[in-house]
Amino acid sequence: MDNFYAPGRNHLFVPGPVNIPEPVIRAMNRNNEDYRSPAVPAMTKTLLEDVKKIFKTTSGTPFLIPTTGTGAWESALTNTLSPGDRIVSFLIGQFSLLWIDQQQRLKFNVDVIESDWGQGANLQILASKLAGDAAHTIKAVCIVHNETATGVTNNLHAVRKILDNYGHPALLLVDGVSSICALDFCMDEWGIDVALTGSQKALSLPTGMGIVCASPKALEASKTAKSVRVFFDWNDYLKFYKLGTFWPYTPSIQLLYGLRAALDLIFEEGLDNVISRHNRLGTATRLAVDAWGLKNCTQKEEWFSDTVTAVVVPPYIDSSEIVRRGWKRYNLSLGLGLNKVAGKVFRIGHLGNVNELQLLGCLAGVEMILKDVGYPVKLGSGVAAACAYLQNNVPMITSRI
Amino acid sequence: MDNFYAPGRNHLFVPGPVNIPEPVIRAMNRNNEDYRSPAVPAMTKTLLEDVKKIFKTTSGTPFLIPTTGTGAWESALTNTLSPGDRIVSFLIGQFSLLWIDQQQRLKFNVDVIESDWGQGANLQILASKLAGDAAHTIKAVCIVHNETATGVTNNLHAVRKILDNYGHPALLLVDGVSSICALDFCMDEWGIDVALTGSQKALSLPTGMGIVCASPKALEASKTAKSVRVFFDWNDYLKFYKLGTFWPYTPSIQLLYGLRAALDLIFEEGLDNVISRHNRLGTATRLAVDAWGLKNCTQKEEWFSDTVTAVVVPPYIDSSEIVRRGWKRYNLSLGLGLNKVAGKVFRIGHLGNVNELQLLGCLAGVEMILKDVGYPVKLGSGVAAACAYLQNNVPMITSRI
Amino acid sequence: MDNFYAPGRNHLFVPGPVNIPEPVIRAMNRNNEDYRSPAVPAMTKTLLEDVKKIFKTTSGTPFLIPTTGTGAWESALTNTLSPGDRIVSFLIGQFSLLWIDQQQRLKFNVDVIESDWGQGANLQILASKLAGDAAHTIKAVCIVHNETATGVTNNLHAVRKILDNYGHPALLLVDGVSSICALDFCMDEWGIDVALTGSQKALSLPTGMGIVCASPKALEASKTAKSVRVFFDWNDYLKFYKLGTFWPYTPSIQLLYGLRAALDLIFEEGLDNVISRHNRLGTATRLAVDAWGLKNCTQKEEWFSDTVTAVVVPPYIDSSEIVRRGWKRYNLSLGLGLNKVAGKVFRIGHLGNVNELQLLGCLAGVEMILKDVGYPVKLGSGVAAACAYLQNNVPMITSRI
C-alpha cells in the first residue's frame, strides 16, 4: 500500500502542486501514443489556440514546454535577452529571489529593486530608473505577478503604465506561475511580452508542463537574442509549428490530454467565474486570519493575494511546527515559510480546483492546530467569519438542476 | 465533460455510497481478466479469509455476491428459511421497513415489532414473544444493526442475551449494511447467524458486492431451507469453494482487487482504530447538532449512530430544501429524509473513508445552508463545538514521520 | 505489485469477461456519487433510451440490474412465469444446461430439447411440440442465442417463424449473453419477449450489470407471474421509473458511467460495423482453424459463431494443457472446454473490443502452443490464412485522417 497513508482525503493546501480535478485525472489515465500520428498534432493545434485564452491574448504565441516553472523562467529569459543585458528585477520574496538568482547565473546584468518581504514591487524606484534610462540600456523588466512565498500580488497594469509613461521599450517579462487561471491576467491589454505559468498551479494539472506565451515583440527579440539555448529555444518549436507536427521532441501525451480536460473545465466554469471563485476564497481566508487575531504577511490590502495567504505567527511559535502538525495529525498540507520568513509564517494555498467547503475544512484544521501549538485561538472563530462572508456570496452552481 | 460538473471536490456525505480511497480507485483501474486463471482463485482464497476479520468471526463462511444490500438480504433469508416460517422483525425506519417488505414478499410469516422512527428495536417485546414461544415457532429474528434512515444503532449483544435467556434456537439475521467496518461488530461473540453488508458502505468501494457471512448454524439451516433460490444459493458457492475455483458465475475482477485494497487499508489503519475514528466523527457531528439548537432524530443516547446522523429541522423548514441547497450551492451531498421523516430530517453520513477536516467542511456547509433556508443558526457554532472535541481527541497519524 | 505479473499485455481471449476499451476504463475511474442527486437519474434516463438500441427495440423496456448473467436469467424467468409452468428449453452446451438447471430449480416444468454439443437447437422438435400444444400449455420457449461453450449460434428468426406458424402465444425468452452487441440481434423484428446480456461480454465492461429487456407482452405477463421474487422484481424498477428516480436500490455509479462510454463507442463505430467486425474476426479464426487441420466444435456452417470458436483437439492432446500453456508461457488467456467437451476443445473468444492484429497475435500464440503440446502444426499457417482473408476485408478506420 501507499507509504504514509492516512484515512480520508489529503487536504492539499500548499500553493502548488494543487488538487487535480477528477475529470482531469481520468483524462490522463491512458497509455502512451505515437506523437507523430495525425491525432496528436490535431489536438495540439486546438490546445495552442485555447491556451491563449488563459493569458487573455490573441496576438501571443504559446509554447508548451516539458519542464517546470524554473525552466519556463529560463525559456523566457534566454529567448529574449543576450548575456550582459541590463534587466530590472523586483525582489519581494523567495520566488522572485530565485528568479533573480537565475537571471544572474545566466549572465544578465540584474538591477534589483528590493522590497521588504510582505510588500509589493516598488514601482516608484522602477519609474526613477526608467526616467534615468534615456539610452534604453534596460532591456527588460522582470516581475513576479504573485509572489507565492509572501502572498503578494503585484499590479502589472501599473507597471505597463509606467513603461508607457516613459515610452520605454524594455520587454516586460512576467512570472504568472501562481496567478494565471486564478487572478485576472490580461497579457495583451497590459502589454506583457512574455508570460509564463506551470501546469501544477492554477491549471490544476500534474507538474511537467511549463506554459510560456510570447508577444510579437518578444518573438522579434528572440531573433537576435544571443543567450545560448537549445532545449528551451522557441525557434525549434516555431519550426515544427510551421511543419504542422508541432513538437521538436516528445511531449507527454498524458499532459496534453490533461491540459485539454483542464481547459475544458475552466471554460465550462468560465474563466472570469474561476477568478471570482479565487477572490471569494482569498477573501474568506483573510477574514479568518483576522478573526484569529493573526497578521497577514502581506502588508497592504492592495497587494492581497487571492491564491495564497501567508499567515504570520506570534514569535513564540515556530510556523514549521504548524505545518508538521497539519500533516501529522489532520492530513492537512500547508505551505512552509521560506527563507527570510521561515518559521515565521505558514501559508494557505487557495488556488486551482478547490471550493468553499474544502477551504472551510482547512480553516477549521488550522484553528485546531493553532490551539495545539499553544496559540489562544477561539475555536470556530475563523470559520464563522469566513462563513458569514461566503454564505452571502457563493453563487448557485449554474450547471446543476 | 461530465454532466453537472462543479469546481472542487464533491463533498459526499450521504450514508452510502461513500468516498472511495484513492488507493482503492487505483486498484480497480484495470482491464478484465480471465476469472478461471490460477490468479483469481488464489486472490479469492485470501479475500475470503481476510473478509472474515471485518465480521470478527473465525467460524463463519463468507460469500462475496455480485449484488447489492437488497440482494444480500434475500441471500440471508432464502438460504436459511422456508416459506411460511415465522420470523420476528423490528420496524424502526425505512430500511428495516424495506427488509420487512422483502420478508413478506418472500412469503415468510413476519411478526413485526414496531418502534417510533428515532427509537431502537423494542427488545422487551422481543423478550415477551420469545417467552411465549416455548414451541419454538419463531425461526429467526431479523434486525438492522444500524437503521440508516434515522441514525439508530441497535444493541445486538442485548438481542443475543435475550435469545440465550430463553434458550431460544431462532436464527439471528443481521443487516450490518451501515455498521460493519464502522461500528463494533462481533459476529462470533454475539452469536450472529447471518451478517451482511454492501461494498459501497463502510468498506468504501463501489456498489456491486453484497458480502454475507453465515455461521455454522446458518449453513446447517441452509441444507433444509425450502425457499426457492438459484442466483443467491449458497450451495452453488460452496460447491465451487470445494473445487478451489470459488466462483459459480463471473465475479467483478475490479471489485475483487478493490476489496483487496480496501481490506489492506482497513488492516493498516487497524479495524479498532477505524471504529474509533467513526466514533469521533459521530460524536463531533452530534456536538455540532446540539450547538445549532437542533434535535437528533435518534431519541436516546444509547441508540446514537456513529455512521449517520439524522437531523430534525424545525417544522417551518423542508429538509429536502436543505439537501437541494447543498447540491446546488456548495457541492455538498447530504441524505434526504425518507418516508415518515421525509421533509423532516436531513442526514449526514459520516462513514467509510472520511476524516475530521472533511467532516468539518461539511458541518460548515450545513451551517450556511441552515442560514440560507431561514434557520437562525449562529454561523461557526457547530464547527466550534466539533473542533473543541476533536482538537482534544484526534490522534497523531502513526504511519507518518 | 500485482500477483502473477508477466511483461506486456495479457492477451485476453476468453469469451468473457473481455477487454475493456481504455476510454471505458477512464470513464469508470471515479469516486462514488449520491445516486439520489439529480445527476444520476438524468444520466439513467438517457442510458435506458440508448441501451434499447443494442437490442434493436423501440417497444422494449430495459432493466439495468446489479447482477451477472445468471441473475439476468433469473430475472427473465421469475418475472414472466409461475411455478409449474411448462417451458420448452434447448440443451446444446454448458450454458444452456446451466440455464435449464436454474429453470428446474425455480420449479418450472421444463421440456428439454437436447442436441449434440456442437449442434444448434433442434427446431423441428420445437415445431412438433408446438404442433401438439393446441391447449397452449407451453408458456415459454427459452433459448440461448449463442452457446458460449461450443460456439454455436442459433437462428432466432427461425424460432419466431415457427411460433408464428403455429400461432402459439408462448413467450420467447432469449439469452443473448455472448451475442448482443456482437451478432445481429433484432428484438422487435424477431418478436423476442425477454432478451438479456451481461456487461462483461460484447459490451466490454466489467462484470456486474445484467441487462434485461422486456417486450410489452413480457411486461404484461409479469403482472400475473407468481414466481416469488424481490431483488429481481421488475415492478420495483417500474415504480421508480415512474417516480423518475429510477433505482429501487443503489446502482454502481462506475458501471453507469462505463455503460455510457461503452454505448458511445459502439454508436461511434456504428452497431452494424461492430457486428461486421465480429464477423470478420470469426471468419478469420475459422480459416486459421482449417489451416491448422483442426475441427471446429460447431458441426455446421449455419451455426458458426462470430463471437467464440471452440476448437477440437486430437484425442492425444488435453485441451486444458493448451489453455495452461497459453497462460504460463505466452500471457494468453484462452477458454477451457467445459463439461462434456472438457479436455476436448479449447475456446478462442473473439468478442467485444478487439481488433484484427490482436486476434492475429492470439492465433500466432495458439500455433506455438499447438506445437508445444505435440500437434504437428505448420507454424504460420493459420495466421497466413487469416491474413489472406483480412487483408482483403478490413476497412479503413473512417474516424481517422
Added chain:
Amino acid sequence: MDNFYAPGRNHLFVPGPVNIPEPVIRAMNRNNEDYRSPAVPAMTKTLLEDVKKIFKTTSGTPFLIPTTGTGAWESALTNTLSPGDRIVSFLIGQFSLLWIDQQQRLKFNVDVIESDWGQGANLQILASKLAGDAAHTIKAVCIVHNETATGVTNNLHAVRKILDNYGHPALLLVDGVSSICALDFCMDEWGIDVALTGSQKALSLPTGMGIVCASPKALEASKTAKSVRVFFDWNDYLKFYKLGTFWPYTPSIQLLYGLRAALDLIFEEGLDNVISRHNRLGTATRLAVDAWGLKNCTQKEEWFSDTVTAVVVPPYIDSSEIVRRGWKRYNLSLGLGLNKVAGKVFRIGHLGNVNELQLLGCLAGVEMILKDVGYPVKLGSGVAAACAYLQNNVPMITSRI
C-alpha cells in the same frame, strides 16, 4: 469521446513513447501531493538508489530531471564541458545528428565522425584521433548507444577500450535513450561518465523525466565546467540532496510513483531477463524481415539493435505510406523513416513493456500492409519465421503457477 478512436487496442510499435504497463498506469492515477512533506523525500531517496541499478552503477550519481531526452543531453553536456571544448561525436543517424546539432549550438568544438546511415560508429577513426591527441585537447567523446533512427547499436565497451588504450582522459558521454533497461548497459564496467535516458523509452513511463547518471569523474568535471546552466545544473540538485529534500523545483508526483512501479516491475522480472526478452523480440523481428525478403537498414550483424528495427523498402514503395496504412487500417503505429532515410525505411520499435504475441500481431499487420502497398510478400511468412524461433526460446513465466 476520444478523437480518432478505433476499436481494440492501439498496437504501439514506434520506438518510443512505448506501451505503459497497467500497474504503472495505476500507480500514476493519483492526485498531486505536497512534495515538501516527509513522504516525497523518503520515496525519492529509494528511487535514487534503485535507479542506479538500471545503469549498472554503484558509484554514479543519478538525476531525475523534469525534461525529455533532449534536455537530458543538454544536462550531460553543460554540466561537464565549457564553451569551446573539443569533443568527438559520432554521426550515424537522425538522433546522433540532433545531438551534434545541440553540441554545436551549445558552442562546443565538435569533431564529427560520420558513418553511412545503417552503420555503427567508426571506432578506427576515433582511435586515430585519440592517437593524435597527446595534448588531450579532446575533452569528451559523445556517442549514442542505440541510434533509434537506423536501429544501430554501438559497442560501448569497445569505445572504452580504445580510450584506455591511449590512456586518454576524455569524458565518455552516452545517450542510452533507446537502450537503457533494454540492452546490456554497464556504466561502471565500461567507464561511462554520463549516461542518460528518457522515461518514455524502455522504462515504459510517460514522457517527462530525463534520467541522467554521472560518474565521480563527471561530477568532478562539473565543478569547473563553464557552460551556462541553471535549470539543468546538477549543483542545484546536489545542494538539495544534501539537505535531504532532494528537489530544487517541483517534481511530477505522478512520475515518481510511476518510476517506483516501473522499477518494481523490472526488478520483479529481473533486469537481465528484461534484456533477454528484448533480444528475443529483436531476433524474431529480424527473422521476419528476412522471410519477407526485405533488408535491415543496419548493415552488419554486430550493430543489430534489439530495441528497434529499421526495415528498408524497395525503391518503388514509399515507407511513409506503410506507416500511414498501419494507423489508418490496422490501428498499428509504426515509426517513420527520418531525414536521410525518410520514405526508405519504416521502423518497428520492440522495446519496453511488450511481449511475444504483441510483436507477432504487429508482424502480421506489417505483412498485410506490405501486400496493401504492392510488395509481393508471402502472407504468414514473417510470422512463421518468428514463431519458429520464439516457440523454441520463450521461457515459462516463472511468476505464474
